[in-house]
Amino acid sequence: MRFIRMKSLSVINAHLIDYPTPVVGYMSSFGSLSGLCLVIQIVTGILLVAHYTPHVTLAFTSVEHIMRDVNDGWLFRYYHSNGASIFFLCVYLHINQNFSSDADDLLWLSGLALYLAIMAAAFMGYILPWGQMSFWGATVITNLFAAIPMVGQDIAQWLWGGFSVDNPTLNRFFSFHYMLPFIIAALVILHLSLLHLDESSNEDDEYVEFYYYYFIKDLFAFFLLMIIFAYLVFFNPNYLSHPDNYIMASISVTPAHLVPEWYFLPFYGVLRSTPDKFGGLLLMFGTIVDLFLIDTLFDETGEEEEDVEAIDLDSDDMDSEIEDDEETANLLILFFLGGSDIDEPYTDLATIITLLQFLEYFEIDIEDEDED
Ligand code: HEM
Known part of the structure; x- marks a missing residue:
């Protein structure tokens, strides 16, 4: 017992x-702030579950009852709905x-897994209040899976628990929404362990x-962060949410302008701009994965060229930074386009x-191969 206590204390x-x-600087605090x-x-989710009812006839009114x-x-x-945005x-x-x-x-890949899990948790959470945006958002996104050749229809029906978005869908999304944050917590521990194993990124820095x-x-x-959070919750609690989600879901009325929450807008922009459903799904996931893997590609070039003169490495770093800036700019433009009208x-x-x-x-991929 004493040995275990000593061991855990030494790990801490x-x-x-x-x-x-x-x-x-302070920009490096966003990792721990995400954990927070x-x-x-x-904590707020567990409090909500005590009063929320995951049934299509009661979900909307149970959220109103909570309010x-x-x-x-x-x-x-x-705190929970704005918390997703702050997260x-x-x-x-x-x-x-x-x-x-x-x-x-591996650290990048664990980051990608974390990001995908957080996206899934937020998407499923947004379905739970069973407003118009919840229902139609779920319908649009789950229908995309139906476009996957051969297995698409089976996947969609498995997600729906039937033949369209309905009570079984709400039930399973509630169940996944409850479970996923705990998987995310486990992934955070993995992410931190990999970070502490990989000290290479800090080699030249002062410790x-x-x-x-x-x-x-x-x-x-x-x-x-708590000040920004409090401002949103106490002074502008619905600023980031859509008014249509305060209308109970109806199968017979489609919202005039279907938009996801702001944090999905760049990917929604990609999806909307692709005429083919399956193509849109591929490009959307491609954009998400690309956000993480593009840097892994640059890293490999950096590693392979360790022997090359420092001046070449400097220009590699600059290229990498320019490409990063371009990618950020593209995503920001897609963010605004994803939220705009479906029009010329x-x-x-x-x-x-x-x-x-x-x-x-x-282009980067081809350049890398040419250099090899
Ligand atoms: C990664 C962590 C989580 C994220 C990003 C997240 C996100 C969300 C979002 C965006 C909503 C919709 C809020 C709204 O507009 O009303 C929601 C609702 C909900 N979430 Fe979560 N959530 C998380 C964790 C949890 C956990 C751990 C639980 C339960 C233990 C939970 C229980 C609920 C419940 C019951 C609702 C429906 C009530 C409501 O809409 O306010 N959530 N969540």
């Missing part, structure tokens, strides 16, 4: 107190901050001990940006 000491970290958002989502009748129900519901904000800034880092491939430099820095960032010139512009995005990717 090695990874949370004495752990050597480079001296970096996960904790907030789990109007349950003591402080509005508070934890608004994505932190995750995007965290990805952006690490775009140019030469981190290990300080984790406690108290990182601890105080992240605590300060945490209070700043937005649709054409979105097609052009989607094409550019993928052309750039292949």
Whole structure:
């Protein structure tokens, strides 16, 4: 027993107190802030489950009941719905901050798995209030899977638990939505373990001990984030949500303008700009994966050219940064186009940006092969 206690204390000491970290700015706090958002989502989610009813006839009214009748129900519901947005904000800034880092491939892949799991959790959570956007969003996205050749229809029916989005769909999405955050928590532990194994990215930096430099820095960032969070929840709680989701889901009325939550807009922009359903699905997932793997590609070039003169490496780094900036710019444009009307010139512009995005990717690939 004593041995176990000593062992666990030494692990805590090695990874949370004495752990050597480079001296970096506040932008590096978004990783731990994302972890904090996960904790907030789990705590508020468990409180919501106590009053939520996962049934198509009751889900919408149970959320209204939480908002109007349950003591402080509005508070934890608004913390949960705005929490998803804050979570994505932190995750995007965290990805952006690490775009140019030469981190290990496995670390990037665990980041990709985390991001996909967070996306799935948020998508399923958005279905639960069973408003118009919940229902039609679920219908559009699950129907995309039906377009996969051969197995598509089976996958779609498995997701629906029947032949269309209905009560079994809501039930299974509720179940997955409850379970996924705990899988995300396990993936976070894996992600952090890989980060602590991979110290190569900090080689040239000056080190300080984790406690108290990182601890105080992240605590300060945490209070700043809580101020933004409180502003949203207390002064503008519905700013980021769509008014149509306050209308109960109806199979016979389609919303005038179907849009996902802001954090999915760039991918929705890609999807909408592709005329073919299956092609759209592939390009949408391609864009998500590309966000992570493009850097792995650059890393490989960096590693392979270790012997080349420093000046060449510098120009590689610059190329890599320019490509990162281009990718960020493309995603930002797609973000605005994804939220705009389905009309000229937005649709054409979105097609052009989607094409550019993928052309750039292949251009890099070809350049890499030429260099080999
Ligand atoms: C990764 C963590 C999570 C994310 C990103 C997330 C996201 C969301 C989103 C976007 C909604 C829709 C909010 C709305 O517009 O009303 C939602 C609803 C809900 N979530 Fe989560 N959630 C997470 C974790 C959890 C957990 C762990 C639970 C339960 C233990 C939970 C339970 C619920 C319930 C019951 C609802 C329906 C009530 C409502 O709409 O407010 N969530 N979630």
